[in-house]
Amino acid sequence: MKEDNIEKGSIGIKDEKDHQVGTIADLDEGEAFLHEHGFTQVAMQVLLDDEKRNKSLVRRVDLVLLPLLAGTYVLQYIDKSALAYSAVFDLFTSTHMSSNQYSWLASIFYLAYLVAEYPWNILAQKTKLAKVVSGNVVAWGAMLMITAACTSFTGMAICRFLLGIFEAPITPCFMMIVGMWYTRDQQPFRAGIFYSCNGLGAVIGGVLTFGIDDIISATRFKLEDKALLISRNRLGRTGVMNHKIKWYQIREALVDPQVWILFFYTLFNEIINGGIASFGKLIIKGLTNDPLMTCALGIPMGAFQIFWILSGTFFASRVRNSRTIVMFIYLAPTVIGTCLMWKLPHNTNKVGVLFGYYIVGAYVCPLVLSLQMPATNLGGYTKRSTGVALVFLAYCAGNIIGPHAFLAKEAPIYQTGCKVIVACASAQAVLAICLRLLLVRRNKKRDATAAADQDGARVQSEYEEMADLTDFENPRFRYVL
Template sequence: MSASPEPTSPISEKIVESSLGNRYSDKDEDNSVETIISSADGDEALKLVGKERTTQFTEEYNRRLRRKLDFVIPPLCAAVYFTQFLDKTSMNYASIMGLPVIGQNYNLVSMAFYLGFLFWEFPTVYISQKTRIAKYLGVNIVVWGTILMLHAVASSFGAFFVLRFLLGMCESCVAPILVIIISMFYKKDEQATRISWYIVMNGLTQIFGGFVAYGVSFDDGRHLAPYKIIFVLLGGLAIVVGIAVLIWMPDSPVLAQFLTTEERIAALERVRDDQGGTENKTLKMDQVKETLTDVRTWLIVLTTILTNIPNGALTSFSNIIIKGFGYSSRQTLVLSTPGGAVASAMVLFCGWYSDKKNERMTPIVIAIIPTIIGAAIMIGLNHSGNKGGLLFAIYLINTFGSSGSAVYSWNASNTAGHTKKSTLNALTMFTFAVGNIIGTEIFQPKDAPDYIPGKIAIMTLMTVQLFVCFLLRYINIRMNKKKAKLLEEEKARRGWTDEDVQKEREKHAFFGFDG
């Protein structure tokens, strides 16, 4: 190693830290500059492993540790996402099983969920940073399970509206918390795959929920109407999952009870180079400001809105659309399930591709092109009587859901520091709600059963989204090249080797970020 590097200036620290984007994501990603602060505000992780790497773990040890993590964290995340999506889409099943809310009132009740989501998104992110993050998640799941079961008691528009609003409030914490948990335990090139492992539940719930609803539809309703049974069953499942999260989900690597002390240190050292931070209760306004002044933040916001308008529409109306092709309610419940298989396959493929190629925007492009084609087919085959072609088209549309997985993995792997990550996640989920609110209104009762304006809207929005993805990718590539050049200049000026740069990265991995 060369002579010890001279004391670093704030500028050189920023260059060293920002070089991380080139190391892991030289295709289309970039990490933002973080501000170095005093150790008094450092991560909880800093207290355990210190500023510099003092312990080396073998590749085999790290592989065993990752397998151990994989047996606990992704399954729990998947269980949470599974029950969340089931609960969110419960109205979709109930809508063709005798739900006493129809027409425009159904649109408004569907919207109520996302209004609650929107209202509580920023407060819930703030509260989660001030509390034990996994415990907060578990409590929310138990509460929303109880709320969903109360749907079986409601009989009026007002009661359903209030319950859906409260359900949206409780579920607004899920995606931000799961992204943070994954980013605390996994390296950048592992995160997209792990996120896809729980996002895939969106598709699997369509299969599971469709067949459950089909079975329930045969109940004669003497004791409880079939749609009420759906609410009771899914609410009870949510409570069970919430209890499991309270018991087994770790709040951070530092507090992971299923790991030994040595394994906790190894878990932190595994992600040290990513400089993402772990647990810290301090909200840092400079990180919030940096997030809000980054143009890429607003492109992610735009991406989220564009891809979630179709989500809000199809989450509530896909079964109604399929029934409009000329099928009975029971046939519709079964015929809706293949769409879930298509969605699941695309999510897994995009997650694998994202980590394999170190790209985040390209998978979104791959996911939305079939959606554009599917929407075009549905418009073209309108009134054709070609049920098979129409079913194929609506199955194809389901691929767009993978874009959400890509956005979450982008947030996890391209955002260093817990406050910045939390802020970006909150903005993402806030605009997720905005997009879904708009989406609940694009399929208007007056356009039934064809809903041509809504289908045209989906095709148009996804086409615009293609250009947004390419723009964001272009900006990331330019920033990576610029920062690589700055880093080389700094290395030459100080006479640093790659090893010196690596030591600086390690020194600031948990020191400068609000974990």
């Protein structure tokens, strides 16, 4: 379907929704809040022009929100790292598990993630993000403790499935939270901060996460602060929150090429991740027979990942319209690192193989940006939520597929797995270029239309600011590249 037909088709889709400007129920929840408390356009512009107050408010949000997001991620990631390290020690013997069954443990986790992610997403939109996230993190922590008692593949598989169910809403909800609280320029680096904190557990994270809520119901901010946060969010024209499920927006997400480019970009990325996360430590083990030394040699990988994520997302936040550029460039270390692990002799060039393993994790930075893109570049809360869900569906599918490219008979080099990684990274690079060209074309078309119809744009501007419009419906929406 051509791009022009898609955007024109959205006009027909809009017939399903109540199009009355005066209907408060149809407004974005943030706009309804402003309307209810009498904040005029002039009053909001005064708040936006107060640079000192804006900086102070962003610092407050950072101090309240980021520790909760980052702390939960630090606590949560221990499961993934613990399973990989246990494979280096006695997981196979203590559970009588084969290498093929081990591959299925990662797939089972993400299969459950795939099944549960969208239902949790819908529930989070209909109720409260904080309740969904905190309840699931507590349940996730309980399942993680039960996993320690497993002595068979069957028990491990059941626990991994339930872990996937309970972890499913965490990252999608976190991306939506970042999209609510920060402007579009600030979102990539904030998402990078919490995503770089993959680490340590879950139960304490559940208590921490209970403090996370949306702007409207947050109790730590004054009325004027909430109005300013909503006003800052309006600059991106993506909206804050709307609890009403709008089916036409779901259909619009399903026919948007941007969503499907991000879907396949994330799918290829997570095929890489599924293999590296499950078998990376076993590649290192091929360089030494000492399990403790394997653990020690794996430590720099985490430091490199933090560097890749924070440097890339910082650059994407500070340099306007550079996200797709980072999504392209940061794939190069992954390709180079994979080729080093694949082609260098493991017996005589262990340092080179290790260096390749350390830099291969650069693909995680493009992942953070691709996961954040739907929350940044899709207007309309239901469409944005659907886009996020589809991208995370690809996230799950990739992690299900990835481990099976690493064949036990090819250990410790895993030649087939290396070939798959290079192919997936190359496909991602092509998709990043396609995404940039698509978004550039859309912005140029909208700029030309706006220049030709300035009077009509002014008449519609108030409705566009207040209604829960999608990016197709709102001619003033501009995409971030």
